[in-house]
Amino acid sequence: MTQNIYDDPGFFLGYSQMARSIGGLDAAPEWPALKSMLPPMQGLKVVDLGCGYGWFCRWASEQGAASLLGLDVSQKMLERARNTTRAANIRYEHADLEHIDLPANSFDLAYSSLALHYIKDLPGLFANLHAALKPGARFVFSIEHPIFMAPRNPGWIIDIKGRKRWPVDCYQMEGERVTNWLADGVVKQHRTVGTLLNLLIEAGFDIRHVNEWGPSDAEVAAQPALAEERERPMLMLVGVQR
């Protein structure tokens, strides 16, 4: 069973105050890059793994998707999603992503934003998802980058010229990483880039696109705090095809 940190009151409170929680997709700087990896939504049957507040489901519904299934382990997130992002063709369901039980051969697109780094049995999830997707279907997701997640004590260091550097260690040691982000004891699963991609390949997916998101000049101009994300890869956006 994956840790359900989103139902921790302190975590939920902190998360609910983040820009991306208030502002939705457009407040997430990686959204334009992720969106560019998606197929046209018109008529698609879509599943969202870790749907959170339902921002993506609502967007996809507005774009003409035929139906949306949003899955999340957090009851609080689902409650908020049902209250704020509902539409006739969206269904929100409680699910532990380690044990999803979806009908075979039934979705045209799977989407997941920043959820997979919490999953311990990723091979199991990929196998279940592969079976639930139609041949040719896409799976597009974002995940914390292994370089961001690997360090024992993650944090920037400042060099003598005031420039930021991101020290990496423990990269080859895969497994649990416990951080104190919004709440103490948030458990994530570190895997190397190679392992992540090989798990997808072994599950039967074709790798179509890999984007290690970084901000554009315009994004840094609009939001100078993003400049540090030019120094390291913080997120990985991956598009694969069944």
Add this chain to the structure above:
Amino acid sequence: MTQNIYDDPGFFLGYSQMARSIGGLDAAPEWPALKSMLPPMQGLKVVDLGCGYGWFCRWASEQGAASLLGLDVSQKMLERARNTTRAANIRYEHADLEHIDLPANSFDLAYSSLALHYIKDLPGLFANLHAALKPGARFVFSIEHPIFMAPRNPGWIIDIKGRKRWPVDCYQMEGERVTNWLADGVVKQHRTVGTLLNLLIEAGFDIRHVNEWGPSDAEVAAQPALAEERERPMLMLVGVQR
């Protein structure tokens, strides 16, 4: 035209004294992982991009490959290869990998060890290579890992407990990196992992396996200096299929 640093006298002298230059494939710690990604050699027509001293060509010949074409930009390396690793079915040829001119649809396997990070026009090389390979052929290569290559001033830092950390910066800024390794002014081309994989996909290759090499316990026991390579990804080994 790619910089031909291997014909720089100081570089060549330094390189010729490295363990992997003296001991061949078995002196390269990543060789077992790279070898495991190769198909059986029996009967294959093989091209080696950046063949150096010809260690791989000789090994492949001994394993039953039908023919070997070793390409290198360094005349000194080719001279040494012709003197020390020749066999009736190996041909060594001078070539700038940015402008290879190979017969179409004629190789079963392409191999390259630690050469591609010198190449500026990698899309051109991948396109030429794709055309030269038969359908279903494999391309297996190693390259310096982008995390290893990205930093402005690459080098370990030691934390207060004496542990090594590898500071990353400039990751998203692709382009030239000039280092002083064996000789001053060695020019390499930094690309992100995403860019490297996307170039392969856009050239028509299927990604089959990605290995960010790290040493095993047995390798660290035999060669304790390798322990630091558990902290960072230093090399990428990639296997693709045409």
